[in-house]
Amino acid sequence: MLPSVPTAAEQWAARHPGLDTSPMEIVALLKRVMALRDRAVEPLYEGAPLTLPEVDLLVPLRHLDQPVTASRIADLRKLSRAAISKALTKLEKRGLIARTANPADRRASLVALTEEGKAAVDALFPHQLAIEARLLAGLGEGRGQVLDALNLLADTMERGLAGPASADGGED
Numbered sequence: 609m610l611p612s613v614p615t616a617a618e619q620w621a622a623r624h625p626g627l628d629t630s631p632m633e634i635v636a637l638l639k640r641v642m643a644l645r646d647r648a649v650e651p652l653y654e655g656a657p658l659t660l661p662e663v664d665l666l667v668p669l670r671h672l673d674q675p676v677t678a679s680r681i682a683d684l685r686k687l688s689r690a691a692i693s694k695a696l697t698k699l700e701k702r703g704l705i706a707r708t709a710n711p712a713d714r715r716a717s718l719v720a721l722t723e724e725g726k727a728a729v730d731a732l733f734p735h736q737l738a739i740e741a742r743l744l745a746g747l748g749e750g751r752g753q754v755l756d757a758l759n760l761l762a763d764t765m766e767r768g769l770a771g772p773a774s775a776d777g778g779e780d
Contacts, residue, residue, distance in 0.1 A: 634761070649739050658704070663736065664703070665695055666721060670729050675718035677710060704728060755758045 616713045617629035646660065653660050668684050669676070682692040696719060704725035721729065742744040747754055 648743055649736050652735050655730055663732055666729050667733055669721050675720035677716045
């Protein structure tokens with residue numbers, strides 16, 4: 609059995625005195641939240657034409673007026689270009705997206721959902737939202753506080769990615 613986060617933090621502290629294990633608390637909670645969300649929506653995607661990660665990738669494309677580059681999708685989804693390229697290749701083979709030549713840059717193609725892709729997103733995403741709404745309904749008036757805290761966390765992490773950091777995680 610895996611140790612709980614406090615136990616794991618204590619074990620690391622015992623073996624490596626001075627090691628800051630405080631990030632484990634937040635990261636473990638984030639992983640738990642996403643695992644619970646994934647577990648709740650997994651049944652929706654059993655036998656579906658798209659997977660949960662594919663829907664998460666395609667939802668931002670659903671209502672765009674114009675095709676976008678894969679690098680723009682990577683930026684929007686905060687994923688690597690390699691991961692986006694691999695996912696788009698699979699989706700293209702299944703006829704859910706189409707790629708066309710980009711007149712502004714021959715090295716990049718433009719990506720758009722096909723009608724089949726739109727239909728698949730439209731069939732699944734509203735049900736996913738309903739499941740997520742049910743999971744979050746208990747927040748009640750605390751919803752704003754959760755959003756504020758998560759925005760603070762996301763902004764802090766983005767600044768951490770953008771700024772220089774030393775090997776110990778501190779700023780130079």
